Amino acid sequence: xxxxxxxxxxxxxxxxxxxxxxxxxxxxxxxxxxxxxxxxxxxxxxxxxxxxxxxxxxxxxxxxxxxxxxxxxxxxxxxxxxxxxxxxxxxxxxxxxxxxxxxxxxxxxxxxxxxxxxxxxxxxxxxxxxxxxxxxxxxxxxxxxxxxxxxxxxxxxxxxxxxxxxxxxxxxxxxxxxxxxxxxxxxxxxxxxxxxxxxxxxxxxxxxxxxxxxxxxxxxxxxxxxxxxxxxxxxxxxxxxxxxxxxxxxxxxxxxxxxxxxxxxxxxxxxxxxxxxxxxxxxxxxxxxxxxxxxxxxxxxxxxxxxxxxxxxxxxxxxxxxxxxxxxxxxxxxxxxxxxx
Ligand code: ADP
Numbered sequence: 001x002x003x004x005x006x007x008x009x010x011x012x013x014x015x016x017x018x019x020x021x022x023x024x025x026x027x028x029x030x031x032x033x034x035x036x037x038x039x040x041x042x043x044x045x046x047x048x049x050x051x052x053x054x055x056x057x058x059x060x061x062x063x064x065x066x067x068x069x070x071x072x073x074x075x076x077x078x079x080x081x082x083x084x085x086x087x088x089x090x091x092x093x094x095x096x097x098x099x100x101x102x103x104x105x106x107x108x109x110x111x112x113x114x115x116x117x118x119x120x121x122x123x124x125x126x127x128x129x130x131x132x133x134x135x136x137x138x139x140x141x142x143x144x145x146x147x148x149x150x151x152x153x154x155x156x157x158x159x160x161x162x163x164x165x166x167x168x169x170x171x172x173x174x175x176x177x178x179x180x181x182x183x184x185x186x187x188x189x190x191x192x193x194x195x196x197x198x199x200x201x202x203x204x205x206x207x208x209x210x211x212x213x214x215x216x217x218x219x220x221x222x223x224x225x226x227x228x229x230x231x232x233x234x235x236x237x238x239x240x241x242x243x244x245x246x247x248x249x250x251x252x253x254x255x256x257x258x259x260x261x262x263x264x265x266x267x268x269x270x271x272x273x274x275x276x277x278x279x280x281x282x283x284x285x286x287x288x289x290x291x292x293x294x295x296x297x298x299x300x301x302x303x304x305x306x307x308x309x310x311x312x313x314x315x316x317x318x319x320x321x322x323x324x325x326x327x328x329x330x331x332x333x334x335x336x337x338x339x340x341x
Contacts, residue, residue: 001064003031006038009060016052026155027053029070043070083223083255089196093127093207095229095340097260098222100211100252102244104135107265107301108234110311112210113141114318114329115232115336120164121318122333124205127159127166129195131222132212133188136171143314147172156200163319168199185217192218193225214244215251223255230260230340232298237264237285249293260336261296262286266303277302296339299332 001009010031011023022028022042029043040057044050054067090096099115101108109132116128130138139145144160149172152158159166170191201207212218222228231252235245245262252259264286269278280303290297301307307325310317318329 001038001061003033003038006031006040006061006065010040010057013053013056013060016049022053034066038065039068040065041068041070083220083257086223086227087225088227089193089225090201090204090207092201093204095205096207096209096226097230097232097336097340098209098211098219098226098228098257099232099234100219100248101213101234102241102246102248104213106213106234106236106241108132108213109135109137109141109210110307111232111234111263111265111301111329111332112208113138113311113316115333116165116206116208117163117316118318118329118333119206119208121330122337125203126164127168127199127201127204127207129192129199129207129209130167130169130171131192131195131218132210133170133191133218134212136169138167138169138210139171141311141314141316142167144169145171145314149173152200154200155198157195157198159199159201163316166201166204168195168201170195188218189221192222196225215247219251220255223252223257228257230336231257232260232263232336233295234263234265235286235289236266237281237283239285242285242289245289246293249289249295253293259293259295260339261298262290263298263332264300267300269303272305296335298335299328301328301332 007023010028011021013022014020015022015025015027027042027044029041032039042050042053050069057065057067099108099112112128116126120126128138130136139147142162144162144167147160150158157168159168161167173191209222211222233245233248235241249259267286269280271278286300287297304325306321307317310320317325
């Protein structure tokens with residue numbers, strides 16, 4: 001049999017349990033020849049499915065064709081790297097920025113979105129991955145909540161796009177925005193790795209990841225699977241939030257993630273009517289924490305009713321806000337770029 005005949009025959013073979021051809025699914029890695037014997041190499045993760053296919057193909061070709069499995073197919077399974085020398089699941093991104101916080105509700109997602117959009121406004125190619133499995137609200141904040149997972153003809157996941165950035169969220173894996181993601185952390189980790197590997201991000205200057213809050217499995221795995229160029233830590237200024245943020249800082253240090261800096265969100269309140277500034281939580285807490293741990297202080301964002309409204313309506317303040325609102329995020333991005341470029 002020649003190569004064309006073999007490929008034609010393979011075109012008719014379905015992946016076990018699916019109605020789709022193994023050629024269309026790109027399971028057929030190559031059709032080659034060694035010492036006159038044709039060799040079909042399959043790239044497959046699933047051991048059982050490989051065995052089924054192997055025996056189907058043996059029967060189909062009457063043993064005339066050797067069936068092999070691509071040696072490196074195990075790469076995709078979770079093969080935990082080492083945080084000091086991590087794997088690189090996102091070779092398409094020049095720099096990965098991981099945004100995290102000590103606890104939820106401090107504005108970590110808002111900062112992630114505005115940071116990503118501000119980087120795109122500077123002309124960089126930016127992807128935003130919502131890895132916050134506990135509160136995936138990037139779709140709402142970028143007005144992509146109506147999107148569902150889509151695959152292109154190469155079986156790659158197509159990211160949503162808005163405000164000049166590519167966006168993918170674990171939230172898109174649920175049928176409705178309010179469906180909880182009830183995932184064990186091992187499942188969450190595999191889903192995130194799939195998003196790193198199987199989303200058609202294209203070439204990126206920056207991949208911004210909105211991490212879950214706290215110091216858990218997912219943070220650790222991301223640090224093992226990606227060379228993170230900068231961890232950005234978001235906090236509010238109250239002492240309780242600062243205690244939690246200290247743990248996040250210590251964790252990044254322990255797992256060798258370079259810290260890009262600390263952002264203090266909801267720092268002070270500007271009354272919308274009088275424009276008077278109120279330091280509700282006292283002043284200087286974020287700066288003092290940054291200083292204590294020897295990390296850069298990237299900037300402050302006030303507690304602003306419009307920032308809340310813009311964010312929750314899916315119009316990021318750095319794109320749609322007034323000059324002052326844009327300025328808070330732009331300064332933070334400039335300070336961050338000074339650290340990592
Ligand atoms: P996290 O990701 O830390 O859980 P979010 O970014 O989802 O926090 O923000 C929580 C809520 O606070 C959202 O409703 C958001 O619009 C609001 N918010 C975030 N930053 C500000 C701010 N600077 N001023 C006012 N509201 C804010």
